[in-house]
Amino acid sequence: MLGIALLGLLAARNVSANLAAAGMEIDFSFLWQEAGFDVSESLIGYSPRDTYARVLLVGILNTLAAAALILVLASGIGLFVGIAMTSSNWLVRTLARTYVELLRNLPKLLIVIALYVAMVRSLPHIRSAWTSPFGAMLSNRGLVLPWPIIEQGGQALAMAACLWLAGAFLWLRAARLHQDRTGERRPVFLPVVAAAASLYAALDLTGTLHVTWSVPKLAGFNVTGGVSLSLQFTALVVALSVYHGGQIGAIVRGGIIATSHGQREAAQALGLDWLKTMRLIVLPQALRVITPPLGNQYSNLLKNTSIALAIGYSDLLSVVSTSVNQTFRPIELMVLVAAFFLIANLLISALVNWCDHAFRLKAR
Known part of the structure; x- marks a missing residue:
């Protein structure tokens, strides 16, 4: 060192x-100068008259938003594919293995560009947008989804959410301690969901909270209402989700295979069905094996969002590239980019290490 x-x-x-x-x-004083350029999309208010510091914040938030959504989708895909790869059904197992072998052996940049070009060419014009029964609209301008709008009682909802999270944590801990003492498994999911529904109903019935839905509607040559996801963002999220889903699927398969087959035979002997065996016995033990490589995959996922520059999504690297051309400060800007990815990956590593310690077998 x-x-x-x-x-x-x-x-x-x-x-x-x-x-x-x-x-x-x-010299980092340029960060407080006027940026003078626009970005295609932003999670916070931004105009070309804002500073370079704010436009870098816009890029960071766009990167984190894409990475968070990709992480959730890729984890779900990977869990499903990993379990399917260990299925006793030949067709399901073969399809899952074909998916993994195909996706993880293709360059991710090729997947992103091919998907983006296919979406631009095949999706309909805005006036002929595909509409789902829930109000979502997909066209060559992007994806527009219905979105809730809190017109009244936002602070009360936030306090209720904090109270619900604290109560759910305490109930989960109490249920686990009770199971350790008596062997009896208390329900967790249904009481937690019922508590959330009860809190929301209480706020709504007392008039404290008022929430409406903003549904996308076609108005002229554009769509009003809802929340809009650009075509670039959608292509990036879908492409990296299916790519990293294949990588995570292989990791999940390895963790399941590492679990002793005798554990599953013992579960079947006790009368547990396949779902309970996988949820209560196999996957908890597999977590001890898959947690370290899964953390490495999450770090790669965050860094791979930088390929969004190829399709014009305003992530951090795209914003920095434009800023370098205007300020001629490549060293300072690249130091900031390196610091962001270093801090983000250290946080991911710390979280993975904490999970690895929590899942570790402990002597009693």
């Missing part, structure tokens, strides 16, 4: 000396 620190110091001095010879120096 001392050698790495000395190497970093030497590199920093070398860069500083070369910049000084060119009449330049490391």
Whole structure:
């Protein structure tokens, strides 16, 4: 570590000396200057008159939003595919293995670009958009989904959500302790859902909370209402979800295979069906095996969002690329990008290590 620190110091001095010879120096004051360029989409308010610091924040939030959605979708796909790969049904097992072998041996950039081009060419015009029974609309301009709007009682809803989370945690802990003492398994899912529904009904019936749905509607040559997801965002999320879903599926399969087959035979002897055997016996033991490689896959997932630059999605790297062309400050901007990915991946690593410690077998 001392050698790495000395190497970093030497590199920093070398860069500083070369910049000084060119009449330049490391300076981050440009972050408070006017950016002067627009972005295709933003989760927060932004205009070209805002600073470079704000446009970098826009890029960071766009990157995190895409990565969070991809993580959830890829984990669900991977869990389903991994279980299917260990199925006793030949057709299901073969289809799952074909999916994994195909997806993980194709370049992810090729998948993203091919999907984006296919969506641009095949999706209908906005006036002929595909509409689902729930009000979602898909066209060559993107995906528009219905969205709830809290017109009254937002603070009360936030307090109720915090109370519900605390109660759910305490009930889960009490149910686990009761099972350890007596062997009796108390219901968890239904009471937690019932508590959430009861809190929401109480807020609604007392008039404290008023929530309406904004449903997409065609108005002229555009769509009003709902929340709009650009075609670039949709293509990125779908492509990386199916790509990393295949990677995670292989990891889940390895964890299931690592579980002793005798565990499943014992569950069948006790009369447990396949779903309970997988949920209560196999997957909890497989988590101890799949957690470390799963963390590595999540880190790769976050970094792979940078390929969004190829299809024009305004992620962090896209914003930084434009900022470099305008400010001629590549070193400062790349340092900020490296710091963001380093901090984000260290947080992922810390969370995975915590989960690995929590799932570890402990001597009693």
